[in-house]
Amino acid sequence: MRSILRGNLIQAPALGQLDCLPGGCLLLEDGVVRGVVPTPPEGWQEVPVTDYGNRLILQGFVDAHLHGPQYPMLGTAMDLPLLEWLERYAFPTEARFADPDYARAVYRALAADLAAHGTTRVVMFSSLHTDATLILMEELARAGLWGYVGKVNMDRNGGKNLQEDTEDSKRETLRWLEQCGVFAPQIRPILTPRFTPSCTDGLMAWLGALARERDLPVQSHLSENTGEIAWVRELHPGCAEYWESYAKFGLWNGRTAMAHCVHSSARERQAMREAGVLAVHCPDSNINLCSGVAPVRRMLDEGVSVALGSDIAAGACLGMLEVMSQTVRASKARSLLTDGADRPLTAAEAYYLGTTAGQRFFGVGAGFAAGERLHAVVVDDNALGPASGLTLPQRLERAIYRAGQAEICAVWAGGRQIGGQRGFL
Ligand code: GUN
Ligand code: FE
DSSP states (O other), X not given: OEEEEEEEEEXXXXXXXXXXXXXXXXXXXXXXXXXXXSSOOTTOTTSOEEEEEEEEXXXXXXXXXXXXXXXXXXXOOOSSXXXXXXXXXXXXXXXXXXXXXXXXXXXXXXXXXXXXXXXXXXXXXXXXXXXXXXXXXXXXXXXXXXXEEEOEEOOSSXXXXXXXXXXXXXXXXXXXXXXXXXXXXXXXXXXXXOOGGGSOHHHHHHHHHHHHHHTOOEEEEESOOHHHHXXXXXXXXXXXXXXXXXXXXXXXXXXXXXXXXXXXXXXXXXXXXXXXOEEEEOHHHHHHTTOOOOOHHHHHHHTOEEEEOOOBTTBOOOOHHHHHHHHHHHHHHHHHXXXXXXXXXXXXXXXXXXXXXXXXXXXXXXXXXXXXXXXXXXXXXXXXXXXXXXXXXXXXXXXXXXXXXXXXXXXXXXXXXXXXXXXXX
């Protein structure tokens, strides 16, 4: 069935490029984008139109790094750096997901919250618990979201409450992969060694082989904090740099997403570029845990792929518009730290990073990609101040800095409306 969405269309096909079409039409056929045009073409004149009037129609937001089981601690526990924070707050919070009923309640609320904030695709960590991970996948699918979800592997340094035996970790990973196929293609599995300190060499090697055999993507953390980096050096004296502790086990390729990369050296960044590894920048988390300020402009200039993540609950903001404004602010801190050498990012660039750059990890083209199911967020910026006299790029900038959940009035994911006038799930 054909349909048309009309409104002020704003897409970011490339870094720094905004394509704006005031009062434009998104042509849909069974939820798949057929074109972005100023007026309905031949054969589309009789097609039903959903008219969003003067509102902004943005691309769906991609949260390329977040931890589902940390949702209960969102906005708390901000007083420690990474390694202490994990032990004191994150691990005990995640340990509660051994209880499937608890997991169900939390994950249902999280999925609804993500949709209400305009996040339509996620690349997400669950906990080490297989059943809770399957529940997370089910709840995301039920809410209409799309994404990759990983059962976390951790067979060392998790304390007594959040650690698996190596053999259990392997067995449970296989059980999870067997059972999660029912959620594809909407929600798909991604292998998730938590980070090098959490996984023995044996488990890492097994995961690398599994990724290759089954052609699975991989996510983990990289060079987030100086204490973490020193620890990895102790654990892997044969590796000159942190990334090598993934690469040597086959966990470093064009389907790998690495969160943070705050302290990545020039050589580590080069290894990312050469392998096509995605760096996921999580600006709020990096400040909250005092991790540092990531050199995002430098990475982009060097040709490294960068997307954005909320990294809840080290990050306190679930909404990607807020993560985009945090990205611009962090880039200014970086500019100050480098005496202007690292130029700040613009709002338009942050919008690209939070949309098209994340879509690429899903193999989806730029902007409202033709031939793909529609992912879109409709923003009513009326209450943010008078729009008269503002251009569409200015209105996008203001939405990035000022819009919240209240301004998001409709969300489309996978070609269907998942929230909006009829309420969010
Ligand atoms: N490194 C390993 N685990 C985590 C986590 O849960 N959050 C963050 N920010 N970094 C990590
Ligand atoms: Fe993280």
